[in-house]
Structures are given as structure tokens and as C-alpha cells.
Amino acid sequence: MGSFLRRYAQPYLFIAPAAVVMLLVVLYPFIYNFIIAFSNMSLYHLRNPEFVGLQHFRTIFTEPEIVSVFAKTVIWTVVNVAAHLFLGVGLAILLNQEVKGRGIFRALLILPWAMPQYITALTWRGMFNYQYGAVNLMLRALHLPAVPWQANEYWALAAPIIANIWLGFPFMMIIALGGLQSIPKELYEAAEIDGAGWWFRLRKITLPLLKPVLVPATVLGTIWTFNNLNVIWLVSHYGEPADKTHILVTYVYKAAFHYYRYGYAAAFSVVIFILLLSFVVYFLKATGEKGAAG
């Protein structure tokens, strides 16, 4: 034991402060939820919840809309994260080159991140109004047909996705900008001398060397987007049209806050948790992130 401690004392000491804070905040809420997920805790059984085993999990997997909501959650997450990555990395590369007024561009481009989400999400909703919204007014000015952003099932999912892409790309841009600083300029110069084109440089130098910072940002971006209730909730005004614009966390929210079905909501959260955990473990293995595997 003594030699074990001597050997590993340093890394454990380095990690301890962060670990203590995390445990303090999340341990109890986690255990609490995992326990009530197997109980019938609800408004009618608030003081005397009973153990009900896997009952909630059976209910969840037989919800009639579960497949379509899951599909929409996946579309919502994949499109958002892909767009954040594409725009964020693209803009970072542009801004890392010689650009006049670079500082001004950077400062303006982080504004979507800096502004409180509630007001910008509602502003986007206004911009998506069929008759008076700025988006359709511009489409009409370009002689394109107006789009029923709030009445059609598919456009109604597109609207919050567009709003959320706008909200999220600045974050990815900043991370990519930071990551680009760790790439030695000499590598590009050498590649240029060898006559390599920009596509080659992007694929063989920029992206691989950005990976260390992009992998955690992508993993966490995926988790956050998957569980991001606010934007879709506000832009679609609680699921319009006709409750067709929902993602999985909406169920958690509604069950807990509308119907006081705490046990069910906790069980749903456990399902979401397991889905995300499986994805992350798989993703980290696939991207060759040694840390999580070893």
C-alpha cells in the first residue's frame, strides 16, 4: 500500500481537488435518481413510494411515439453537432489566416454565444413566423416560396435546428482557434514546398492535429445537444405543431414538471444516460482516444 501511494501520489493529488468538487455535487443527485427510477414515486405516491421494479422501463419502450421521437433526437443531435464542427472549424481556419479586421470578426462572431439564450431563441421564433418573420420575408424577396416553419412537422424541426446551429458554432470556433495554435507553422511550409494542396493540408495536418481538442468538444457537444431542452422548447413553442417537435428529454421534463411522475421521469433519464454512455464509449474507442480505453 505504501509503495502504491508513493508511486501514484502525484497524479492522484493532481486530480483530487477536481474529483472532490464533482463528487460533492453529482454523487447524491445521481444515486437519488437511480433509486427512484425503480419506484412509483409520483404525486399520488409522494410520501410512500413503493418499489415497482422495471415497470417504468417497460412503459418507456412501449410509448407509441418513442421511435419517431428517438429518430428526431438523433437528427437534431447529428445535424447540430456536424454543423457546429463544420462552421466552427471552417471559420477558425479562415480567421487564422491573414484577414483584415480579424479581431472585429472574432468579437462579432462570438455574440450568439454571449447573448442570453432565452431572448435569442424567442427572437428566432419571431423570425420564423409564416407571414411576418424575417426569414420568410427574405425568401419572398428572393422570389422563393415561403416556408411553413411552424405548421409543418419537418420544417418545424428545421427551425430550432437552424437556431441552435447559430447558437452553438461560436463555441466550436473558439476551440478550433485555440487548437490551431498548437500546430507548428513549419508543417504547412514543408507541405507547401512538397506541393501539397489545401485539401491535403487540411486532411493530413490540420484535422489530425486538431483532434485532441475537437474530440472532447464533439463528445460533450453531442451530450449537451442530445439533452438540450431549452432551444427546441422555446423555438417550437413547447412542441408545435401538434407535439411533433419533441426530443427525448422533453418527455423527462413533461413527466416530472407537468405530471409529477418522478419515478417515470427518473427511469427515462436512466435510459437517456445509458444511450449516451454507450455512444461515448463507442465514439472514444472509434476515434482512438486512448484515455478511456486504458
Next chain:
Amino acid sequence: MTMKKLLSVISGVFAAFLFLSILAGCGGGGQKGPARIVLWEIMDPEERVILDEFLDAYNASHADVEVSRTNFAPEQLRTQFLTAAMGGGGPDLVFGPADNAGPFSIASVVHPVDEIFPGDYLARFIPLAFDTLAGHIWTLPAQVGNHLCLISNSDIVKTPPATFEEMIRIASDFTADTNGDGSIDRYGLVFESKEPFWLVPFLGSFGGWVMDAEHNPTLDTPAMVKTLRFVSDLRNRYGIMPRECDYQLSDTMFKEGKAAMTINGHWSWRGYDDAGIPIILSSIPKNEKTGLWAVPMISSRGYSVNVNIEGEQLERVKELLKYLVSPEIQVAYATKLSVIPSIREAFDDPAVKKLDRIAASWEQYQRGKRMPVVPEMRAIWDAMRPAFQNVLNGEATPEDAARAMQKDAVRKIREMKG
């Protein structure tokens, strides 16, 4: 920086944490001082301004008591109060809509008002102000109303319509494309046409209602089918309402003078004044086909007392509560925000009696019907909303929508009780 330095910085941060936590802990208990009374409320910003004035006055005149308030969104107040009160804590008082009574009574987290106040005190209130559930009153009403009325821009509408026919005619006359760009830029009627709360007045005018006496949903009825057809016709057949007309669009268009009439509650009137729109209030019209007036939902808002409060503290809270619903405060709310008082002395006060808006609102109130306060109502709202939107978007017939509402409501209620 060396390891030692780094460690000392980190441990310093932790020490500071610990110190601050201990300080914060001490702040909570132990110390002698005024008794604290905590109020959680869901008021609108302008209501809070009035409340704060009176709370400041109360704190100034009561050296032994310190009242503080926190604003919440309705859903959050309910859930957080349930959690806190179940754990033996929570605020002393909550202010909210009457339907808080449902969850609060089932979970027994508030005192029945009729057990902590004597009957002769409660007799000072308008009988219509009370909701009872399971044989008890759970909320001491501070205001009655919270209902929808018809609001007309008097520059455009000289006499508010008395029937649906008139309403449609006036609205059609005003609806126009004034700048000739091919799209209509002013409309006769705007209201939140995506929320079922705005559907209910019309449902009543066709003789329907949302639930029966046993709290079972009654949505798949001929009255509901006719209602859905009527509201969808307002937009799709008569063309007097814009597409995708939600609360914010209605509010904006009415404030811009681009809408002749709107349907909204007392909370909106001051905003129209501020925007310079001259308004007349009237009841939502009569359905000439059935001879019935429109039936908006009516309800009270008021205070509930945390069940964990007892003894001396309960007496202090009761005294504050009597102050909060006192005629003086209610008259202030009535004259400044056109809220109907719940206590008779304020209701009969000459300063309130002479207000046209209160009179019009009271007339509409008497034509309304109480919003059920049972938790089943939430399931019914959530079942009505999507089906209603489907009809407006032309995705479902009124018949199918009514059937879908009923089925969905029954299912949601079963799940909630499960």
C-alpha cells in the same frame, strides 16, 4: 510556481470555500433577529412592483418580522415547493393560481385555509372567489378573474360585437391588404390560437365543457367538433385571423393598431394603454346559433400556507396573510391593474365600483365557468393542444381531432395516476 505553491493555492481555495460555507450556514440559523417569512410567488412584473411597496411598508412597521419574496415560473414553483415541503422545509407562503390546490392537497403540503382561519373571516370574501377540493379550501384568494375578455380597438370598432356574426362582420370589414403587396397586413381578429385556453370560451358557447363532475374528460362531443370547426373557420374560411397567430404576434399586431379586436386577460390591458391603443372591454360575444354566451374559464389566484409552519410562526404568517389580502392592497391592485378584488370591502369600494374595466370584466366573469382545479386538467390541456393545432393546420378534421383529444386525455390521466 513550485508544487508547494500550487498546493497551497489549491488548499487556500478550499479553505476559503469551507469558511464561506460555514458563514453561510450560520446566516441560516442560530442568530437572533427578526423572524423571517419567505414568500414564493408567480406574479407578473407589474404586480410585483405593487407587492414590493406593501411588503416594504410591512417590514418597516413590523420590527420583529422580515418578509422576503422570490419569483418563480408556475411549473417551477409547484415542483420545487412540493419537493421542499415534502422534505419538511420550503417557504412559508406561496402565491399562485387556484389549480395549485390539486397537487398541493393531494400531497398534503399546505394547510387547509378553512382550518386556520375562522368562518367569519372567510365570510368577508366573495363566495365566488373560493375553490374547494376534497371538502376544503386550499388557497386564500387575493384576486378573482384571470379570465379572457374581448378587447376592441375603439378607433376601429365603435360598438363591440354582441354576437359571433357581428364579430365576424366587423372583423371582415377591417381585414385588408392596405399597401397592395398581395399579402394582408391588417386583420379583424387576433388571439393566441394555439393554446386550448383560448378555445374554451367557444366550446362553452356550443354547450360543451372539458370534463364531467367525476373529472373524466368530455372532449369527444358534438360541441367540441362544432367549436373546432368554428375556430378553424375564423382563419381558414372567413380569413379574419392571420396564420400561425400566437400570443406574441397577437400582442404585437394589436399594439401596432393592425388588429381590430383581440381576446386576452386583465394582465394585457396596461400594455395596450402604454402602446397608445384605446381599448373597450366587453364579453366575448354570444353564439347566435345556440343562444349561449361564450364561456371563458374563470379562476382565482391567492396564497397557500406551508403545512410545516406551526405555532408562533403560523400566527405571524396568518397576520401577514391577512394584510396581503386586505382591502387596502386589493383596492390598489384593482385601481392600478384592473384586477377584480376577492374581499367584499374592496369589491364594494367606490373607487373600484366606478371603474369601467372592472365592471366589464365582472360581467364577463359571471358568464364564465370555474376552471377545474384537479390535476387531471393538465392532462386535458396537453391532450387538447396538439389536436387543436392539427385542425388549424388542416392536418385533421374536427371529428378526428375531438376523438384524438379524448383518447389522449384518458391515457394521460391513467399514466399520471399509475
Next chain:
Amino acid sequence: MTKRALKSALRHGALALFTLATIYPIVQVVSISLRPGDRLYTTSLALIPEGASLDAYHAILFDKPFLLWMRNSLIVSVSVTIIGVALAATAGYAFARFRFPGRGAGMLAFLVTQMFPATMLLLPLFLLLRKIGLVDAMPGLIIAYVATALPFCVWTMKGYYESIPVELEEAAMVDGTTRVGAFTRVTLPLSAPALMITALFSFMTAWSEFMVARVIIQKLGLYTLPLGLESLAGTFQTEWANYSAGAILVCIPVVALFLALNRYLVSGLTLGGVKG
């Protein structure tokens, strides 16, 4: 026109166009803040509304306790930034440079905390903090925010450290520096861009967060900016003009912080220079 000039023009054009599209919704918020009568929407395309006034800015600055909210938010955000960066810089370093039992599990554990829907963690967190007396106390809020920001910060620091050649540290250690000395004097300065990212992220986590604050803070005197702004909203009526004016003002410290940190993002302190 040379090919290079054409490319540069294209680059500037694309950036300018994209930036315009990006700030359009922001301009809308500015427009709401100038609009009289609290209208969230408008039926016209005019950016400067009829009857525009700066009343809302005056109201939010002088009639509301905006400066108090700002002060509280600054205290919380700056504390979270300092603690978050310090903890992430050390923990990330251990994960990047050491091999030890539980390393993989530990790193995954940081991620795992983010996977559970946050709404469900709030109520038990509230119960917990009440038990230890951290409700209505800034330390409670600060701890919660640090825990929210840490997973991203730890992973980002770890990723960045790994892109710095370990040989640099080894060389320093051969010269007689301790491990910690190598970390603080060699690796940490080279990680300026990553430190900047984690600082900005920690700051923003605390600066814009509403849900946790709503649960932990109830005293009006402790309101942070998001809580303060939210108090301008009601069930039906919201002070849209004041809200938007406040939202614009809330951006200013963030942009200022960003401009101050910008230097480190373009520091030119690239590895090439060190290695070469």
C-alpha cells in the same frame, strides 16, 4: 488581379457575409430594446423601429438593480473561472502525463456526469445543498458551476497537453527541475490557448446559467444576471424592451473578456518557435 489577391478577396467576402447573417438576430434584439410598448415581434422589416427610444436602457440601469445583478454575476463567474481553470489544469495534466490505476475510468467519470438530464438532478441537488446550508449562498452556486464546467475543461486541458511534446518537460527535468516545476514553467505557459478556452468556458457557464441559480438562490440580494433578467418576465406579460436592453448589456463584459484573452489565442507562442 493575382490569384492570391482573388483568394484574399473571396475570404473577406465570405467572412463578411457570414458575419452579417450572424449578427442579424442580434440586431433584432437591439431593435426590440428600442421599441416602445414591449413588443417582441414586429410586422415590419425596419431595424430602427418607429418611435425608437433608449428608455429601456435607462430603465434597466437605474430603475432595476441591474448593477447589483452584474456585481453578483461577476463575483460568481470570476470565482468559477479561477477555480475551474486551476482544477482543470492540474487534473488534465495528470490524465495527460501519468499512467495510473483508474485513469480511464476517471476520465470517463468526468464525462458521465454530463449525461444525465440536468432537470432531474436539480431537485436532489437542492435537497442536498439545503442540508449543508449552501442554499441562498454564493459558495453553493460556485461549487455547482465549477462541477458543471469541469468535465469539458479537464478534457480540453488533457487534449492540449498531449499535443505538447513531452520531451520539453524531460529536458527541463534533466536540468534538475522537479516534475511540478516542469509542469508550471514549461507546459503551462505553452498551454495558453487551452487555458484561455477553459477560462472563457468556465466564465460563460456561470455567466449565463439560469436553472441551477433558480434552485439555489432565492434572496433578491443574491440574484445573478440571468435570474434578474428572468424576473422581468411574467406568465403572460414580459418587459421585452427592458429584457432585451439587459441582454445587450450582459454581452458587454463577455466581449470585453474575450478581447482581453484574444491575445493568448493569437499569441504566436506556437510550438514551432520552441521546437525550432
